[in-house]
Amino acid sequence: MSPRRRFLHPLWLLVSLPGYIGLRLLPALTTGPAGLVIGGLVLLAACAIIPLSVGLGSLRNRVAADRLAWVGLTSMGFFSTLFIMTVLRDLFLLLAHVALPKARALTLGTPTAEAVLLLTLLFTVVGLIIARRPRTVAIDIPVQNLPTALRGFSIAQISDLHVGPTIKRGFVTNIVARVNRLEADVIAVTGDLVDGSVHDLAAHTAPLATLRARHGVYFVTGNHEYYSGEASWTAEIRRLGLTVLKNEHVVVEHQGASLVLAGVTDYSAHHFDPQQRSDPQAALRGAPEGAGARILLAHQPSTAAAAAVAGYDVQISGHTHGGQFWPWNFFVRYFQPFTSGLNRLQNLMVYVSPGTGYWGPPNRFIVPGEITRITLVAASNLLTPTSGNDRHAHHSHATCDRDSNGGDRGRSSSHEVRPHNRSPAK
Numbered sequence: 001m002s003p004r005r006r007f008l009h010p011l012w013l014l015v016s017l018p019g020y021i022g023l024r025l026l027p028a029l030t031t032g033p034a035g036l037v038i039g040g041l042v043l044l045a046a047c048a049i050i051p052l053s054v055g056l057g058s059l060r061n062r063v064a065a066d067r068l069a070w071v072g073l074t075s076m077g078f079f080s081t082l083f084i085m086t087v088l089r090d091l092f093l094l095l096a097h098v099a100l101p102k103a104r105a106l107t108l109g110t111p112t113a114e115a116v117l118l119l120t121l122l123f124t125v126v127g128l129i130i131a132r133r134p135r136t137v138a139i140d141i142p143v144q145n146l147p148t149a150l151r152g153f154s155i156a157q158i159s160d161l162h163v164g165p166t167i168k169r170g171f172v173t174n175i176v177a178r179v180n181r182l183e184a185d186v187i188a189v190t191g192d193l194v195d196g197s198v199h200d201l202a203a204h205t206a207p208l209a210t211l212r213a214r215h216g217v218y219f220v221t222g223n224h225e226y227y228s229g230e231a232s233w234t235a236e237i238r239r240l241g242l243t244v245l246k247n248e249h250v251v252v253e254h255q256g257a258s259l260v261l262a263g264v265t266d267y268s269a270h271h272f273d274p275q276q277r278s279d280p281q282a283a284l285r286g287a288p289e290g291a292g293a294r295i296l297l298a299h300q301p302s303t304a305a306a307a308a309v310a311g312y313d314v315q316i317s318g319h320t321h322g323g324q325f326w327p328w329n330f331f332v333r334y335f336q337p338f339t340s341g342l343n344r345l346q347n348l349m350v351y352v353s354p355g356t357g358y359w360g361p362p363n364r365f366i367v368p369g370e371i372t373r374i375t376l377v378a379a380s381n382l383l384t385p386t387s388g389n390d391r392h393a394h395h396s397h398a399t400c401d402r403d404s405n406g407g408d409r410g411r412s413s414s415h416e417v418r419p420h421n422r423s424p425a426k
Helices: 003-007 010-029 033-054 062-099 102-106 109-131 169-181 198-210 223-227 230-239 301-310
Strands: 135-143 154-158 186-189 217-219 248-254 257-263 293-297 314-317 341-345 348-352 370-378 396-399
Touching (some): 010 033, 010 062, 010 109, 033 062, 062 109, 135 348, 154 169, 169 370, 198 230, 217 257, 223 230, 293 301, 301 314, 301 341, 301 348
Parallel strands (some): 135 370, 154 186, 257 293, 293 314, 314 348
Antiparallel strands (some): 135 396, 154 370
């Protein structure tokens, strides 16, 4: 095993990180052996319950499994933040010992340890509240040479819902109602819908069958579909009435103009099935040359380079979660070409949703989830962002639309929309 793999081994991290937290905080927070023992036992319990919360699929008592998942995953977020806060405290104390008299610096140990604990608790509670209440965001995306008939064409996007241990039917039902109330022309579900099997989660994804949009509801796979049994989930999602686009497209006729809506398999799909390699170019095969706009649904922003070459106008993605919660939002840019929001790559506009749900810890401190209502506008109507990460359009706003009463527009359009150019990915 290489030194890097040894350093990042889960068992080593599981022991070393709580050990570091305990060594740095417990002596400053306690005044005797009893406090040290109690604190040490809490850290050891966290070491046990956090990994258990990730592997509860085999537990027959689903109620118990869900409760353990809530405790373990919330603890994961808490200790993740606590670790970062402990590191920041150590840096602060180091500077204090350099800049202040020794006697004064030594008095800072207990108050800073208490502040770390209280702030971590605050961030965890606030992050949980934000995670369970995704906002609604409206964004205008400029398209060059957009026909008049397509100006104002709307797409409601949900992404990274991650139905699983802590996201269940009630959460999904509320999201569906809010999306329906947007009365969008198209609804796009851009992957990472689930974390678990069809057997365990079908009852919780069932409300998706009531999504309604004028020209249909479309789905593309994310990496978590492949972790969870992609073939079974594709069949289930189709059974619910969503159109799954796998390196293919549909042509939407809207007020006399044509719009090509394409979708690709996840950027990493070929690692699970070589026949499902993501291919934006193949998804356009047979598309009409005179279409007023070419829109690509792709789970990962990394697809953007190939999408720009293929000639799309807009790519709509998710995957990054925007980092999900502080401070990880600052690190996503080192792993993905775009973190969140509206970006441009050459002539391609790329919108990256931070996600509607969350993965793992129920925490979205500083990085709220969202339901997105995208409106296509003529490029001259908007100041177009420059190429790069996190360059947002100016005409966007968020609302706190969290009520569960939704509208009910018919899903079917006045014509039948069939996917074109099916690749070998089925």
